[in-house]
Amino acid sequence: MSSAKSPALMPADLHDALQHALIEVSENAYFVFVEPANAAQFATAVEQVKTTWLKVSVTFAGAFAGAVEITLPERLGNWLVTSLLGMDTEQTLPEPQMFDGVGEFANMVCGAWLSKLSDLAMFELRVPAVTRMAPEWNPLVETRAGHELACRMVSLNDLPMRVLIRSN
Amino acid sequence: MNQSNPPAAAMKPLNILIVDDSATMRALLHRVVGLADLPIGTIYQAPNGLEALKILETCSVQAVFTDLNMPVMNGMQLLREMAKRDSWKDLLRIIISTDGSKLRRDEARELNVNLYVEKPFRPEVVRDVLCQIASADAC
Numbered sequence: 657m658s659s660a661k662s663p664a665l666m667p668a669d670l671h672d673a674l675q676h677a678l679i680e681v682s683e684n685a686y687f688v689f690v691e692p693a694n695a696a697q698f699a700t701a702v703e704q705v706k707t708t709w710l711k712v713s714v715t716f717a718g719a720f721a722g723a724v725e726i727t728l729p730e731r732l733g734n735w736l737v738t739s740l741l742g743m744d745t746e747q748t749l750p751e752p753q754m755f756d757g758v759g760e761f762a763n764m765v766c767g768a769w770l771s772k773l774s775d776l777a778m779f780e781l782r783v784p785a786v787t788r789m790a791p792e793w794n795p796l797v798e799t800r801a802g803h804e805l806a807c808r809m810v811s812l813n814d815l816p817m818r819v820l821i822r823s824n
Numbered sequence: 825m826n827q828s829n830p831p832a833a834a835m836k837p838l839n840i841l842i843v844d845d846s847a848t849m850r851a852l853l854h855r856v857v858g859l860a861d862l863p864i865g866t867i868y869q870a871p872n873g874l875e876a877l878k879i880l881e882t883c884s885v886q887a888v889f890t891d892l893n894m895p896v897m898n899g900m901q902l903l904r905e906m907a908k909r910d911s912w913k914d915l916l917r918i919i920i921s922t923d924g925s926k927l928r929r930d931e932a933r934e935l936n937v938n939l940y941v942e943k944p945f946r947p948e949v950v951r952d953v954l955c956q957i958a959s960a961d962a963c
Contacts, residue, residue: 680944681944684944684945684946685943685944685945686944737848740848740852741848741851741852741855742855752847753847753848756846756847756848757848759846759848760846760848760849763846763922763943764922764943764944766922767921767922767923767924767942767943768922768943768944770922771922771923771924771925771942774925775924775925775926776925776926776927777925777927778923778925778927778928779923779925780893781893781922781923783845783895
């Protein structure tokens with residue numbers, strides 16, 4: 657499969673593209689408003705979360721390779737999927753259904769971000785991987801390693817979400 | 825909807841095939857198709873291109889909505905297989921994918937794809953293409 661190299665982008669472009677991708681997916685598909693959060697707001701929101709956390713990763717390859725990693729409370733994951741499907745948002749979904757749904761959210765964010773970087777380059781996206789983190793885990797205690805291209809912390813439905821883009 | 829379209833009662837029910845490895849996306853499309861206020865016959869679902877071909881071999885389908893990135897057999901592979909069969913030449917082919925690259929769209933055009941919808945999509949986009957299919961089928 658051929659692919660064209662996209663022009664080198666400034667870090668601001670990568671962050672802006674990620675923000676726009678998040679807004680596009682959240683508002684067009686999930687009809688939920690995205691509010692940006694700074695580090696302090698994010699930390700406050702994280703400390704108020706009482707459910708376990710999910711980490712969703714979509715790896716991609718093409719003009720360059722990397723991964724989109726989304727961290728969100730399980731309660732937000734459940735809400736996103738029930739909302740998308742027009743179900744009662746108080747309903748607790750079976751794990752396979754919720755994992756598939758949040759995986760699709762991450763898949764769309766990854767695809768939308770890559771499309772905004774360049775409409776010439778082609779990428780292959782892998783099947784999303786969803787992990788339920790240990791009960792005591794939250795994004796504030798994580799030691800972040802690896803090369804991060806972009807990071808966005810936001811609030812959806814008054815719950816925190818973090819999106820990281822890592823490169824290989 | 826166009827005022828010149830035939831009334832819904834005059835339209836033949838449409839059989840739709842939805843191909844996506846995500847059960848969530850298949851459920852969403854199933855819901856969107858159902859909300860289109862059109863005569864819908866059977867909505868078939870397949871998690872990959874290979875399963876989609878099995879359905880096409882045995883069932884009457886008027887429109888195929890397919891994702892691109894899928895395991896076992898991806899969307900482009902499915903469309904290439906469909907292009908080989910003369911009996912499927914009138915099937916409407918709609919791609920629904922996160923991949924909006926120009927190269928992919930060009931590839932789709934060569935495979936006679938009727939519409940390329942980029943995820944995330946608004947439900948009315950799917951509704952509008954179904955209206956077009958239903959109107960053409962009634963003529």
